[in-house]
Amino acid sequence: MKRGLLVALFASAGIIACQPASQAVKQEKQTLSAQAKTQEKVDKAQLFRKALNAQDKWQKACSNPTQIAPEGVDVAQFIKEMKETIKYPKDGKLVGDWKKGESLALLPKEYKALYGTKGGSRKGNCYACHCGDPRIIACGNIGPSLRGYGNKGIDPKLTYDRIYNSWAQVPCSTMFRFGYHGLLSPEEIAHIVGYLHDPESPINK
């Protein structure tokens, strides 16, 4: 294509002939990029719609004005199906390393503010909704406070299940289904369980 144009340009050999040709090239380039832009925009809209339509059937049941009471499904069946999605770490350990859990629970900036070193992650985002470590003041109040969570005698398996798929305990809960959606791996969830249950964790100290 380009070579063809070049040949044409050379062949015409005169400045007068050259000018309209280069203009044509310019114009053609402009139309092409405009077309590409429109195409890209259509694709983005299509991709967005595809993502919107990727609603699972449980999300659909929760998409009513109450937002918390599933509609059109049997609640016992809802909970049963959600429980079946829960997977456990290969080594079977549900209580992991609290320090790794802390690094998953805190945002990088929160981690740095506490320890001055690199760490933290966007994955857990726990403090957006929960308070826990008293040193973190910028914590949300959407979920209950987790201060002293490990001292309450809660079964770690219940904690694990709650983080993996909160809808197996409370259908339509606001809490993300971290394991179900792959936001956290089973091993990572176990570390956060450690962060919540370990007596050495700042949650319980």
Added chain:
Amino acid sequence: MRKVILASLLGGALLFSARAESPTPEQLQILKEMGVSPADVIIEEGREYYHNLKGTTGKTCASCHGQDGDGLVGAYAKMPRYYTDIKRVADIDLRIKSCLEKYVGVDASGKKGRKIIVPLAGYVATLSNGMPISVELKHPEEKRLYEYGKELWFKRVGARDFSCAICHDVLAGKRIRLQKLGAPVRDKLYAHWPAYRISKDKLWTMEDRIRGCYKSFFLFDPDKGKFDFKKNWVKKPPFYIEEIIALELYMKRAANGAKIEVPGLLR
């Protein structure tokens, strides 16, 4: 010029916003006493565009709508609505974009376009200040989009099982970290949009707001498997698509009767 004014104004304003809470009445009072809100500077820019921006047709906005926006007084109170010339329901952003492209002859696409559209939207919205929002659902397209907006409002989707309603109806009043969740439907907050966001130093229209919200949904392409920060995150819908306008129609209709007071001032 704008930058200089903003810098001096925002020195103080940013100190307030450091704790990431909504500005308090005292802060708003201080800004009022100073006689100029940073948003006014942007809206002034919009007024400039309205009267002087010329495109390939040689017309300005004022050529059709009159000096000082005379013909557009009250127009914003009725948006979004169906427009016969573009055969679409349009919000203020899309209406201005269409006008710029169709009648003024200015390319208003993409980020460059937003730099013209947003100040213009701010300016045109201020022309309806003090008037009650009065979105009517007359045209079948308006009715259809309203219903679609309502559906989207409650639709829980994405890797965080979010919907608009879960945060802005059910949990409204609670905090995400230190940021309080507003209730646009219940409290008719649409009356304060477009709004100036101190933390971003930008005027935001409702389109910007909705796109920002959808980013937090963690939407993903189901064909590529589960959500992934790097590989599978459908961050924001493109501007001006039906879904955004439908949600605006739903929220603004709910705000009917509320007195328009723009630009709002937010964290």
